[in-house]
Amino acid sequence: MTENEGNTPALALRDLSVSVPDGQQTRILLDHVNLEVAAGELLAITGSSGSGKSTLLALAGLLRRPDSGEVTICGERTSDLGERQRTDLRRRQVSIVYQSANLVPSLTAVEQLELVGHINREKRKTARTRAESLLEELGIGDRWNQLPGRMSGGERQRVGIARALMSEPSVLLADEPVASLDPELSVQIAELLASETRSRNLATVIVTHDEVPLNYAHRHLHLEAGKLTDVGLADVR
Amino acid sequence: MFLALRELRRTWRRFILIASVVALVALLSTVLTGLANGLVTDNISGLRALPLTNLAFSPGAEATFSRSSLGPEALESWKQEPDVKVTPIGVSFVNASSASGGRSIDVALFGVAPDSFLYRDAHGAPDQHEASRGRPLHGLVLADELKEEGVKVGDRFRIGTDSGSLPVIGFTFGGTYGHAPIAYTDLGIWRQALFGNEAEPRYSALALQLPSGFDVTAADRRAGTETVSKQDAYAGSPGYSAETGTMTLIRAFLLGISALIVGAFFTILTIQRTRQIGLLKAMGASSAYVLRDGIGQIAVIVVLATAAGTLAGSGVIAIVGRGAVPVELSASAVIQSALLLAGSGVIGSLFAFRRVTRVEPAIALGVEQ
Numbered sequence: 377m378t379e380n381e382g383n384t385p386a387l388a389l390r391d392l393s394v395s396v397p398d399g400q401q402t403r404i405l406l407d408h409v410n411l412e413v414a415a416g417e418l419l420a421i422t423g424s425s426g427s428g429k430s431t432l433l434a435l436a437g438l439l440r441r442p443d444s445g446e447v448t449i450c451g452e453r454t455s456d457l458g459e460r461q462r463t464d465l466r467r468r469q470v471s472i473v474y475q476s477a478n479l480v481p482s483l484t485a486v487e488q489l490e491l492v493g494h495i496n497r498e499k500r501k502t503a504r505t506r507a508e509s510l511l512e513e514l515g516i517g518d519r520w521n522q523l524p525g526r527m528s529g530g531e532r533q534r535v536g537i538a539r540a541l542m543s544e545p546s547v548l549l550a551d552e553p554v555a556s557l558d559p560e561l562s563v564q565i566a567e568l569l570a571s572e573t574r575s576r577n578l579a580t581v582i583v584t585h586d587e588v589p590l591n592y593a594h595r596h597l598h599l600e601a602g603k604l605t606d607v608g609l610a611d612v613r
Numbered sequence: 614m615f616l617a618l619r620e621l622r623r624t625w626r627r628f629i630l631i632a633s634v635v636a637l638v639a640l641l642s643t644v645l646t647g648l649a650n651g652l653v654t655d656n657i658s659g660l661r662a663l664p665l666t667n668l669a670f671s672p673g674a675e676a677t678f679s680r681s682s683l684g685p686e687a688l689e690s691w692k693q694e695p696d697v698k699v700t701p702i703g704v705s706f707v708n709a710s711s712a713s714g715g716r717s718i719d720v721a722l723f724g725v726a727p728d729s730f731l732y733r734d735a736h737g738a739p740d741q742h743e744a745s746r747g748r749p750l751h752g753l754v755l756a757d758e759l760k761e762e763g764v765k766v767g768d769r770f771r772i773g774t775d776s777g778s779l780p781v782i783g784f785t786f787g788g789t790y791g792h793a794p795i796a797y798t799d800l801g802i803w804r805q806a807l808f809g810n811e812a813e814p815r816y817s818a819l820a821l822q823l824p825s826g827f828d829v830t831a832a833d834r835r836a837g838t839e840t841v842s843k844q845d846a847y848a849g850s851p852g853y854s855a856e857t858g859t860m861t862l863i864r865a866f867l868l869g870i871s872a873l874i875v876g877a878f879f880t881i882l883t884i885q886r887t888r889q890i891g892l893l894k895a896m897g898a899s900s901a902y903v904l905r906d907g908i909g910q911i912a913v914i915v916v917l918a919t920a921a922g923t924l925a926g927s928g929v930i931a932i933v934g935r936g937a938v939p940v941e942l943s944a945s946a947v948i949q950s951a952l953l954l955a956g957s958g959v960i961g962s963l964f965a966f967r968r969v970t971r972v973e974p975a976i977a978l979g980v981e982q
Binding site: 474523 | 615616619620623624888889892893894895896897898899902973974975977978979980
């Protein structure tokens with residue numbers, strides 16, 4: 377089902393609620409959360425450990441279903457979709473950048489990207505050309521044949537971002553993308569995410585503990601006790 | 614197989630253990646196949662080589678020569694059947710003691726009638742005893758195996774009490790029956806050895822050459838016999854069913870163990886890869902994609918390891934075959950054994966099927982459902 381295309385946000389979370397078992401009780405992780413992210417917008421979400429930031433990201437990435445509420449990706453409502461349709465939609469529209477890159481240990485940098493092409497049934501030669509071009513664009517063209525174990529943390533994260541961009545998504549989700557990096561590299565990665573958001577017109581959501589990505593966000597929301605509150609960038613600068 | 618092949622190439626060390634285990638199972642399976650086939654050959658090769666399609670026994674004999682005794686009525690009845698070739702055969706296990714006081718030998722004594730299709734076969738081998746063709750065998754035509762043990766043409770053996778000593782008049786490919794080398798002789802001599810009377814009109818069974826589609830049941834009813842195919846008659850050979858049953862059971866266990874080992878390995882591998890499987894699913898890969906990759910990887914390992922083990926097993930059999938142990942390994946038996954093993958290994962990997970399908974993509978973000 378597709379909403380009116382006119383002012384449709386790339387990502388919309390409406391009235392999302394999730395609770396998890398906590399001993400004999402249940403704990404509310406997300407309590408009627410609402411969120412819209414437009415194409416070209418970079419949104420940063422902060423929150424304490426266990427506040428539900430990753431769960432929010434998992435819901436936005438169609439990796440799990442909410443107890444109630446609706447996730448809409450590029451105007452397509454997902455609550456009524458079957459698992460196969462959700463997987464298809466995720467493959468076409470959503471990409472995730474992980475903490476510590478989460479690369480496949482046995483694949484070289486270029487193969488990490490080619491794997492995305494393979495999953496998307498892209499022609500091998502086309503995928504290879506695009507992968508090399510993306511690595512070049514992100515400044516790691518010369519590391520194309522390196523395995524993750526022989527790359528620095530910054531290089532790994534750049535490969536992780538390149539991999540996320542390989543499927544040409546509309547929505548980019550980043551889970552603590554600078555958590556394991558030194559301050560200088562954190563700035564580089566945050567800048568990269570911001571510039572790619574602009575140049576590719578992505579709706580980007582960064583979940584972070586660090587302050588560096590906040591400097592590049594259009595909006596800053598804080599998640600606490602299951603509620604999202606707009607912090608406003610002035611408060612953190 | 615995009616991920617599977619690269620993983621195999623770059624992290625091959627982690628697969629050495631499972632490949633070694635599968636290769637050893639394949640080696641064991643091949644050696645057992647060789648031994649099992651060797652045992653079968655040692656048990657019934659003589660019967661298998663006879664140019665007959667069926668054997669008629671007395672009712673209740675269960676294809677066992679020693680339990681069967683037929684007379685001329687049954688033979689005459691079968692002779693009346695159209696398009697049927699029939700000849701009596703006497704089979705018994707005897708000890709042939711050397712008339713010159715040398716060693717004695719245990720043989721399966723096959724008494725055949727002159728001019729029967731069995732008789733001609735007994736002399737159809739390259740080193741046949743031409744002189745006696747078409748005439749009663751006044752002596753013994755022994756299986757080649759005995760020539761290798763030092764028995765020579767002209768040696769004399771005493772069989773039973775009244776037959777006097779019989780000369781060895783030739784050698785032929787006779788094979789073995791019930792693990793004893795076959796000694797062909799004239800039906801009359803066999804009767805003399807068994808009943809003490811050459812003219813006693815009794816036989817162990819009737820060897821038959823039946824046309825296809827022949828109504829065996831009706832003919833049996835008329836002749837008062839119980840006819841079985843040549844293959845079914847193998848079961849009547851002493852120890853045949855027990856030996857083949859034991860070997861089949863051992864091989865079945867090996868296949869089961871192989872499936873279990875590969876299944877357990879793949880399950881552990883799946884548990885270790887849970888996060889990676891979650892990542893692949895988060896990237897949009899379906900469970901089928903992940904399964905194809907995983908099972909493809911296991912298939913490559915199992916096929917290569919099975920091939921290596923089978924090759925090594927064939928080598929072992931070739932070496933063992935030079936000694937006294939009866940072994941036999943044909944290309945088809947090797948291929949069949951390898952295919953069964955590889956198949957069981959891949960089927961074993963399906964044990965982890967549910968585990969792979971149950972991995973949630975959210976695990977890539979460290980989020981448990």
